Every structure is written in C-alpha cells, then in structure tokens.
Amino acid sequence: MSDITKACLDFAFNLKYDDTAPNTREQMKKYIFDLICCAVAGSKTKDVEAFKYLCSLNNVENGVKPLQLKEPTSLYYAALLNGASGHALEMDDSDRTGLSHPGVMIITPALLSGYLYPSTGKELLTACIAGYEIMLRVGTALGLPHYALWHTTGTTGPLGAVIAAGKLFNLNRIQLGHAFGNAGTLCSGLWEFNATRAQSKILHVGHGVADALMVCQLAKQNFTGADKILEGKQGLFRGFHEEDFDKGLFEDFGLVWRSDTVSFKPYPCCRHTHGGIDAGLTLHKQLADKSLKKIKEIQIETYQAAFDVVGNNTVSTIKDAKFSLPFTVCSAIIDGGVSDRSFTEESITNPLKQSLLRKCKISVSADIQAIHPFHEQSRVTLTLESGEILSAFIADPLGEPETPLTWDDLFSKAKTLLPDLPVETIRELQNKIRSLEETDTRNLYEFMHALSLH
DSSP states (O other), X not given: OOOHHHHHHHHHHHOOGGGSOHHHHHHHHHHHHHHHHHHHHHTTSGGGHHHHHHHHTTEEEEEEOOTTOSSOEOHHHHHHHHHHHHHTTSOSOBBTTTTBOHHHHHHHHHHHHHHHTTOBHHHHHHHHHHHHHHHHHHHHHHHXXXXXXXXXXXXXXXXXXXXXXXXXXXXXXXXXXHHHHHHHHHOOOBGGGGGTTOTHHHHXXXXXXXXXXXXXXXHHTTOOOOSOTTTSTTSHHHHTTOOOSOGGGXXXXXXXXXXXXXXXXXXSSOGGGHHHHHHHHHHHHHHTTSOGGGEEEEEEEEOHHHHHHHBOOOOOSHHHHHTBHHHHHHHHHHHSOOSGGGGSHHHHTOHHHHHHHTTEEEEEOHHHHHHTTTOOOEXXXXXXXXXXXXXXXXXXXXXXXXXXXXXXXXXXXXXXXXXXXXXHHXXXXXXXXXXXXXXXXXXXXXXXXXXXXX
C-alpha cells in the first residue's frame, strides 16, 4: 500500500457520527469521562507547577483558561498544561498494541478545540474516534522495536491529536493534510528520561498536544506540510526505521475499530505494572494468615517492554515506585490493594516492603513475551521459608477489553481521583458525558475547568 497518509486522512476527514457504531461511541464516552477526571486531578499535582508558571508568563485577554488557573493564556500554553495534567497521575487510558496513551493526546486537544470552535457532542465524539483510529494504527505499525527507544505516546499522539482537533477546527481536506504533515515532522519523545526518573514524560504529552493545535492554527492560514509524512522517502516510518509492518493496518478502516479496545488503568502507576499488581492481589488472598516475613523469594515473570521500563527494584522516590513492577507487586501482596496511598513516603520507606523488594527477582518469560503486545500477562511466584510455593498468573490485567471497567467502576475510580468533589458533582459530570449527544462541547470544557478550581 503506497498511499498510507492519504488513506488515514480520507477516512478521518470523511468520518461522520452515523458511520460509527453505538458501542464505539459508548466506549469513547467512557474514555472522555476517565480522561477529564484524570486531568482535573492531575492539574492539582506538583508535577505540573512549571507549566502553570509558563501560562502565567503568557496571559492573553482573549485566550483560554487552562485547568486550575483563573486567568486565560494562549491556546498553546493552555494545551501544554492540560496535556501534562492528563498524564501526571499515570491513570489515563492506554493501548497495548498501539503502545501509547491515546486519550490524553486526543481528547485534550478536542476539548480545547470544541471550546474555541463551538461544536456538538456528536462532533466531539466523531473527532475523538477518528483521532484514536489513526494514532493507534500508526503506533501498532511502529511496534515494539520503536517502543524500546521512543515513547510512542509522543511519537504518534500528535498525529491523532491533529485529526481530532482538525475536524473541530473545520479544516478542509487540504488543510487537514497540511496539519497532519506538520504534526508528523514534530513527533518526538525518547525514553532516556527514565534513567533518572526525570519529568519529561508529561512534557512529551503537553508538547505534543500543544504542537498539534499550533499546526491546526497554521493550517487554517494555509501553511503547508508534507503530503506523505508516514510513508514518504524521508517520512516517519523511514525516519524511525520501522518500514516492515502489516500494511493491512491501514486497509481496514471502518471494518475494525481500534478505539473499541483501549484499556483503562485502575491503579495510579505505569500500565506495565498492572498485571503484576493483579497477581500480587491474588497472592495476598492466598497467603491468608501466613506471615509475610516468611517469604523467602518473589519471582516476577513479565515481557521485555515491562522489564525495560518498570524492572527497577531500587525504590526511594514516588516516581521510582510508580515505575517499579517489584514495588507495586510487593505493595499488592502486603496491603491487598494499590492506590495513591501506596506511593506516599511512608509506604515507600515501609521496612517490610523494602525487605520484600530485596527478595524480588524479575525476568522475561518466553511464553509471556511470545504473546505481547496482544496481551500483557504476568506471573508471580512466592517461595516461603517452609518450601511451600504459591503462584498467580494473570492473562489480562483489570481494565483490558477482556476484563473491562464498567461505568460504575469508572465512577468509583473518579471518586478516588477527586476526593474533594461532592459525589453529586462527579455524577453530574458522568451524566453529561453519558448523554454527550445533548451536550455543548464549550459547556463541557467550562464545567471541567470549574471542577479543577474546586
């Protein structure tokens, strides 16, 4: 297939609300509700304070009020802050084959676009679905070799963001192509920040969302971009050295809806830890009245990407803990649950957890690796001092398409994310989104912003 970029753009530009299935729209509503809750909660964290500072330096009278701030700023800086906020708590949705976090990259700019260019809930849903379909296909095409070096959320997210924003900007087909080309040339995000647990991950997101909106604004002025940014001789696939992929990914638009199968995150840490957490919770029950101090060894088996990203068992900071499969497994085994309380200084320095961390051995299992990224499996085996062995295998972590979260589950998650909000207010937000076809997008953004000030 030689015209991959054209296929993506033609599908996205022509997609209408009635082209999408009811279950696809219902799933997208869940992603929107989940992302808004994550972003409102994330906007109150210390990690995004630097972005608030940038916004304060760029106050614009006729601009946009970003989350948590009462004064308007430019669209670019509002996008930086809102994007970073949506990813700050590591609770936003993720896709296992696209190897990325689509919601924060697509819903964030869509909400801002819908605020600037008033649109209906139907238009918002359609734009977001189109964005997911493009971003996830490109991410799946790039695959695991790309993910080993590049943060795929940053390298594919701007493409999906441009699709969603461009539709709500009412760009014509030529303008949308220019915006897509310019988004592709700006895609970036290396994993090296993980070596020191630097804050670059949320910068990848904020920067990608802001760039996507910027190139849409440029396209509105007929600023040009590459017309074959994906498959061109100097395009994205060749630039990232990933040209050997299934071209059929870009031939099944309208037949396969990848936006149906994105995962929700029930725990506030890297998605690669979730299978291990579920295994740890199972072992917590198996241990019953057995003493945790009698655990001799903890063997954690996972897949290569998890080993590379969350294989660390030296934990002294919150970021260390959120990106440590051994720590999260130990927390699940000891506490019988993993929540924000698991990532406090008191929890991290808990002598029993630190003792169990030193007993953890993590490895890549051939059978688990063979099925990744289509399933994110995990196996945890405890050896007790008595010689007794306890083991738990998780085929699909909670929140996957095979183990989905319901609206009630997402409501419970929202209450955890937003403990200061009245339950009635969270329910009002959920009801607005469940009836999104009757909701004005500008009104939804204003409601979201008000929640962030609570």
